[in-house]
Amino acid sequence: DIQMTQSPSSLSASVGDRIIITCRASQSISSSLNWYQQKPGKAPNLLIYAASSLQSGVPLRFSGSGSGTDFTLTISSLQPEDFATYYCQQSYSVPGTFGQGTKVEIK
């Protein structure tokens, strides 16, 4: 199975900050990388697919980049509603493994 490793595991940031979350795959996955946001007590929500495509309805402050083994999720200006846990997920091969998550907390 392909292993997905996110960093950091958690971060503290302020409203308005620019934050970057990284995700590394254990082998090349081309651009088959998705990002999900999960708020406490809620189901995950798809943000980015195919490494850099924004899901419909997702604010433009979210962006994704990368290919091969290294990927990033960037939030350009953190908003109060963005405090959540973020997961990357590879869709290159079955099983579609997830990273361990990055919890974004309020500083």
Add this chain to the structure above:
Amino acid sequence: EVQLVESGGGLVQPGGSLRLSCAASGFTFSSYWMSWVRQAPGKGLEWVANIKQDGSEKYYVDSVKGRFTISRDNAKNSLYLQMNSLRAEDTALYYCARVGVTGTTWDYWGQGTLVTVSS
């Protein structure tokens, strides 16, 4: 509006069985692959199983092969997960999720149903 509503979770003893259901609405259920994804308490996400639109193809994570069976009833717009020989490590919130048209994402999720395996 797309809606996925899971049911059937509960407390079960190790070795026991449980059947989860997911009622779908707001889209043409028979046109989409569907999945079950689980999340152990305080942990990350783990894909469990996929099923093709007509039920002809099914895939499972290794840890549940031979114990879990995914199925669907397109006439009832419903997805199921039959779970047998349950183990403590199967304790999790089980989500029903729709596979997006690209076949590579989960674009809609239910709110989950909690399965607790404990004596």
